[in-house]
Each structure stands twice: as structure tokens, then as C-alpha cells.
Amino acid sequence: MKIGLDIMGGDYAPKAIVLGAIEASKILSDNQQLVLIGNKELALPILAEAGIEPSTFEFVHTTETISMGEHPTKAIAQKPNASINLGFQLLKEGKIDSFSSAGNTGAMLVGAMFSVKTVPGVIRPAIATNVPRLTAGFSVLLDVGANADCKPDSLLQFGLLGSLYAQHIYNHNNPAVALLNIGEEEEKGNMLTIAAHALMKETKAFNFIGNIEGRDLFEDHIDVIVCDGFTGNVVLKLAESFYALTLKKGFKDKFFSRFNYEQYGGSPILGVNAPVIIGHGISNPEAVKNMVLLSRNMIESNFVDKVKAAFK
Amino acid sequence: MKIGLDIMGGDYAPKAIVLGAIEASKILSDNQQLVLIGNKELALPILAEAGIEPSTFEFVHTTETISMGEHPTKAIAQKPNASINLGFQLLKEGKIDSFSSAGNTGAMLVGAMFSVKTVPGVIRPAIATNVPRLTAGFSVLLDVGANADCKPDSLLQFGLLGSLYAQHIYNHNNPAVALLNIGEEEEKGNMLTIAAHALMKETKAFNFIGNIEGRDLFEDHIDVIVCDGFTGNVVLKLAESFYALTLKKGFKDKFFSRFNYEQYGGSPILGVNAPVIIGHGISNPEAVKNMVLLSRNMIESNFVDKVKAAFK
Numbered sequence: 371m372k373i374g375l376d377i378m379g380g381d382y383a384p385k386a387i388v389l390g391a392i393e394a395s396k397i398l399s400d401n402q403q404l405v406l407i408g409n410k411e412l413a414l415p416i417l418a419e420a421g422i423e424p425s426t427f428e429f430v431h432t433t434e435t436i437s438m439g440e441h442p443t444k445a446i447a448q449k450p451n452a453s454i455n456l457g458f459q460l461l462k463e464g465k466i467d468s469f470s471s472a473g474n475t476g477a478m479l480v481g482a483m484f485s486v487k488t489v490p491g492v493i494r495p496a497i498a499t500n501v502p503r504l505t506a507g508f509s510v511l512l513d514v515g516a517n518a519d520c521k522p523d524s525l526l527q528f529g530l531l532g533s534l535y536a537q538h539i540y541n542h543n544n545p546a547v548a549l550l551n552i553g554e555e556e557e558k559g560n561m562l563t564i565a566a567h568a569l570m571k572e573t574k575a576f577n578f579i580g581n582i583e584g585r586d587l588f589e590d591h592i593d594v595i596v597c598d599g600f601t602g603n604v605v606l607k608l609a610e611s612f613y614a615l616t617l618k619k620g621f622k623d624k625f626f627s628r629f630n631y632e633q634y635g636g637s638p639i640l641g642v643n644a645p646v647i648i649g650h651g652i653s654n655p656e657a658v659k660n661m662v663l664l665s666r667n668m669i670e671s672n673f674v675d676k677v678k679a680a681f682k
Numbered sequence: 683m684k685i686g687l688d689i690m691g692g693d694y695a696p697k698a699i700v701l702g703a704i705e706a707s708k709i710l711s712d713n714q715q716l717v718l719i720g721n722k723e724l725a726l727p728i729l730a731e732a733g734i735e736p737s738t739f740e741f742v743h744t745t746e747t748i749s750m751g752e753h754p755t756k757a758i759a760q761k762p763n764a765s766i767n768l769g770f771q772l773l774k775e776g777k778i779d780s781f782s783s784a785g786n787t788g789a790m791l792v793g794a795m796f797s798v799k800t801v802p803g804v805i806r807p808a809i810a811t812n813v814p815r816l817t818a819g820f821s822v823l824l825d826v827g828a829n830a831d832c833k834p835d836s837l838l839q840f841g842l843l844g845s846l847y848a849q850h851i852y853n854h855n856n857p858a859v860a861l862l863n864i865g866e867e868e869e870k871g872n873m874l875t876i877a878a879h880a881l882m883k884e885t886k887a888f889n890f891i892g893n894i895e896g897r898d899l900f901e902d903h904i905d906v907i908v909c910d911g912f913t914g915n916v917v918l919k920l921a922e923s924f925y926a927l928t929l930k931k932g933f934k935d936k937f938f939s940r941f942n943y944e945q946y947g948g949s950p951i952l953g954v955n956a957p958v959i960i961g962h963g964i965s966n967p968e969a970v971k972n973m974v975l976l977s978r979n980m981i982e983s984n985f986v987d988k989v990k991a992a993f994k
Contacts, residue, residue: 515864518871518872552827552911552915559912560831560911561830584918584920584921585919585926587920587923588927603895603896604913604916605920607895607897608896608917608920608921609924610897611896619933619937621933621935623933625927
């Protein structure tokens with residue numbers, strides 16, 4: 371197994387990424403190899419300082435990078451040797467089994483769709499994230515930004531993608547899938563959610579439990595929360611800001627602490643032909659370590675094959 | 683000045699409403715008369731118990747009510763003597779100067795649009811709510827549920843309605859109006875917000891400061907936050923649930939305490955030809971008192987005339 375990691379992406383790259391890779395390497399088995407993609411000359415001193423042999427990792431060296439502010443499509447098209455592009459090239463060729471980066475989210479999305487491409491039958495991939503549940507565990511919230519405008523049949527597919535993720539990555543049995551809406555009754559909502567509800571009610575592809583409202587986001591009985599990427603992105607960032615406020619104000623609490631993105635490391639792009647994970651821009655070594663472990667989990671569980679089978 | 687109040691609306695009606703009316707009456711001037719609409723037979727024992735003269739209030743007696751779960755349009759059409767319908771009838775006839783209720787939100791919205799109607803030039807009214815700012819004061823968030831689907835020109839108008847409210851009710855000078863979006867750059871967003879941004883950028887009707895993201899909701903420099911009613915409703919309910927969690931977990935904090943709906947009493951419907959306020963379903967006497975005081979404020983500031991002038 372080869373786990374690809376862009377060491378140039380994120381606000382604290384390459385240092386935080388390399389340190390995270392070191393932590394992950396201590397956990398990985400011998401046959402689980404981390405492949406670091408980016409400027410090797412910058413990585414070597416970090417390894418030396420940590421007393422780690424460079425041979426612990428494979429390296430794919432490049433000096434070109436895509437910065438956080440760059441236009442995704444342009445950057446992907448015009449910088450073939452950027453670390454993100456090289457990562458997707460390796461992923462497409464099967465030389466790595468997963469690729470993750472805490473860099474430019476748009477470039478990761480565009481790169482994934484241009485290289486490994488969308489799973490046949492999937493209209494649009496979605497970015498998923500974790501939402502802590504009140505008592506224990508996480509639900510999967512999607513889409514959180516890949517698709518600002520969605521059609522009802524995309525929301526239906528997000529339900530299936532999220533259900534597969536909750537099942538195979540979180541080991542939730544027969545995951546309960548909810549539609550984020552502005553009322554519990556099926557006739558409530560905007561045009562999109564009313565139509566999506568009608569489709570979900572009829573599907574046998576997953577266990578649809580109906581509409582939920584913004585106040586129900588953290589309920590324990592929910593495994594998957596489906597929404598369009600605009601709503602999901604607003605919700606995610608609002609939740610993050612609340613968590614940041616509780617931290618700032620010194621509130622300590624088990625539930626609130628589970629909002630910490632470090633614990634799960636990154637947001638997978640679901641519906642593409644390989645495991646691809648986008649890390650938070652502010653990823654620290656702990657977050658990077660967990661992004662690598664999530665990559666391993668997605669490879670080991672054959673998640674992408676499960677998606678392919680479900681959409682056949 | 684006559685301030686109309688439905689005493690039958692809300693989870694704790696009529697008791698909480700009548701007790702709130704009593705509290706408000708102690709603050710109102712002699713020429714500010716509360717008109718209680720609903721079952722007088724139920725109100726009198728509450729007044730007697732509180733030692734308050736019934737003559738403190740005017741009464742418009744009716745035994746018919748619209749419950750929380752009823753279909754708004756049907757209820758408004760089929761229950762002419764329901765307290766909400768009577769309130770709007772009085773408002774239309776100019777016998778009261780404002781009307782508020784903690785009852786069925788949909789019935790309040792439909793009732794307002796059928797009776798006093800939308801201000802000429804306003805495409806769709808919006809429901810506004812308060813968002814506490816980090817350091818001090820509140821911003822106005824709209825729409826939070828009147829319009830699940832919006833067109834860009836409606837969002838533009840919400841900017842003006844919110845700006846007028848922030849100016850005349852909150853006394854914010856030249857209110858800063860922001861568009862809730864999924865990126866700060868003007869080309870970011872869904873089809874709706876990209877088009878709305880283009881309209882807002884060109885307007886001279888209010889002070890547009892650009893896009894904000896979900897994480898910026900509580901920033902001090904923002905006076906008005908514009909979004910479609912679906913997004914606003916999800917955001918409002920998510921924020922309420924966070925507040926409820928901080929309460930439940932015993933976190934005490936000045937900022938979080940300002941999420942308490944009791945402090946501002948209710949959400950006005952902006953863009954109709956009279957002051958109309960919808961109270962929270964769980965309104966307690968404190969919330970009702972503040973809903974009455976907000977009604978007075980909207981009457982005294984001639985808010986509706988300001989809206990009419992702005993949309994002429």
C-alpha cells in the first residue's frame with residue numbers, strides 16, 4: 371500500500387506536514403509506505419532535525435506548488451509539475467493508492483475530477499466532513515462545498531455516498547440518512563429539498579429517515595446528513611466558528627472538543643475513482659497524521675470499490 | 683398608539699402572553715395602549731391572580747384559535763374569527779398600529795400578506811432576526827424562513843430592508859450590509875449569491891461591504907446579513923442549538939447569553955404595510971414584554987413609512 375501525501379499544501383507546510391508524516395509512519399505497518407510529494411530539499415532538514423532516516427519515506431521531488439489563493443482550474447492546467455498535479459498523476463497511474471493534501475481545496479477537487487475522474491454513474495462528487503454527535507461518534511455531512519448548486523438527483527446520490535462512507539469507514543450499520551431542511555414534514559423546504567425528499571423517500575439504496583432541521587445536526591441517531599454544498603459550507607464554517615469561540619472562552623467539554631478537525635484529519639472527496647482527502651488549511655502534525663490514517667482506512671476498506679459497485 | 687397582541691399564540695399561551703403583557707404595560711406610557719386579542723375569559727383569571735385591573739388593557743374577545751401545527755393558508759382562509767385573523771383585520775382597519783403573536787409562523791406571514799399586504803415595490807417580505815455580535819450589539823439576519831427559494835433581486839431588496847431596520851430600530855449609522863456566501867471573492871458562491879453580489883455591488887441603496895462566510899456571522903463590523911430563507915433558517919436553528927448546548931453544559935458567558943431570544947422578543951416581518959412581529963413559540967413573559975416593546979419601537983420610529991419611502 372502506498373499512501374501519497376502532498377508536503378507543500380497547507381498554511382504550515384512543509385514542516386507541519388512532514389512532522390505529521392513522521393508521526394503517521396510510526397503507526398503504519400511495514401507494507402504501508404508513505405510517499406511524500408513536494409520539495410525534498412525542504413523536507414530533509416526537517417527529518418534530520420527529528421532524527422528520522424529519509425529512507426523511511428519515498429519521495430517524489432518537485433519545486434512547483436499551487437498556493438492557497440490560486441485559481442484551481444488554471445493552476446491544475448498550467449502547473450503540471452506542481453505537487454498536487456504530480457500526486458494526481460501518480461494516483462491515476464496506480465503508483466500510489468490514495469492522495470491527500472492540506473492545500474488548495476479547489477485544486478484538489480478539480481485535480482481529482484481531471485485525473486482519476488468521477489465513478490461511472492456518479493453525477494457529481496461531494497466533499498464530506500465529520501459532525502460530532504452529542505453522545506458519541508460522528509455523522510457524515512455532505513456536500514460541504516464541492517457543489518454550490520445541486521440538483522435533486524445529486525442530493526439523492528450524496529445520500530448513498532454518505533451512507534457507504536458511514537458504513538465502511540465509521541462502521542455504522544445500516545446508516546440513518548437525513549436530509550437537512552427547514553421543517554420535518556415532507557412538504558417543507560425549498561424546491562431542491564422538496565424534490566430530493568420525494569426521491570429519497572422512494573429509494574431502496576439507503577436508509578432514509580426524513581428531514582432534519584439545523585437544530586438537529588448533532589443528534590445521536592443520525593449517521594449521514596445530506597445538503598447542497600452551499601448550505602453545507604455555511605453550516606461547517608458556522609460550526610467551526612462556534613467551536614473556536616468555546617475554545618477562546620476557555621469552555622472545556624467532551625462534546626465541543628470533538629469539533630476539533632485535528633482528530634479526523636481531513637475531508638474525503640466521495641465519488642471519485644480513488645481515495646482523495648483534503649486537509650484543513652491550518653493542519654498541524656496531529657491532523658496530518660490522522661489524514662494519513664484515514665487514507666489507510668479508505669484503502670484498506672476498499673471504499674472506492676464499494677462505491678463503484680453501488681453505482682453500477 | 684395601540685399595540686395589538688395575540689394572547690392565544692405560543693406554547694405557553696395564554697398565561698405567558700398575558701403575564702408578558704402585564705410586564706409591558708408597566709413600561710408603556712399612558713397613550714400606549716395594549717390590545718389583547720383572544721379569549722378574554724381565559725385572560726381575566728390570570729389578571730386577577732396578578733392583581734391587575736382588566737381595564738389596563740383593551741380586549742378583543744374570540745374563542746377561535748389557529749394552532750401551531752395547522753396549515754397556514756387554510757387556517758387563515760377558514761378561521762375568520764381566529765385571534766390571528768382578528769388581529770390582522772384590526773391592523774388593516776387601522777384600529778391597532780402593530781400586531782404580534784408567538785403563534786403559527788406561517789399563519790402570521792400569510793395573514794400579513796393577505797391583510798395589510800406587501801409594501802408596493804417589495805417583491806417578497808422577509809423575516810428578520812437578531813444575531814449577537816462578538817463585542818456588542820446585534821446584526822440583523824434576513825431572510826430566516828419567509829422565502830425558501832429566492833431570486834437575486836429579492837436578496838438585493840432584503841439588503842435594503844435590513845439596512846433600514848438596522849438604521850431605524852438599532853440606530854446603526856450607515857449600516858454595513860453583507861451577503862452570506864461560501865467565499866469572500868465576488869466570483870464565489872452559488873448561482874443565486876453570485877448574481878445577488880453583482881446587483882449589490884452596483885446599488886446605491888445601502889452600504890454593501892461584500893461577501894462573508896459562515897464563520898464571520900458574529901463579527902462586530904457587520905450590521906446586516908443577507909441570505910435566502912432556507913440558508914437563514916438553517917443558520918438560525920443551528921445557532922439556537924449551539925446556544926442551548928452552552929446553557930445545558932453550564933457555560934456562562936456574556937456573548938453566548940445574548941443568543942437568548944427573550945431579550946429581543948420576536949422576529950419582524952419586513953416589507954409589509956404595518957409592523958408585524960412573530961414571537962418564538964416558546965415565548966415566556968420576558969420575551970412577550972420585549973416583543974411589545976419592539977412593536978412600540980417600530981411604531982414610534984415610523985419604520986413602515988421609511989420602508990415605503992425607500993421603495994417608492
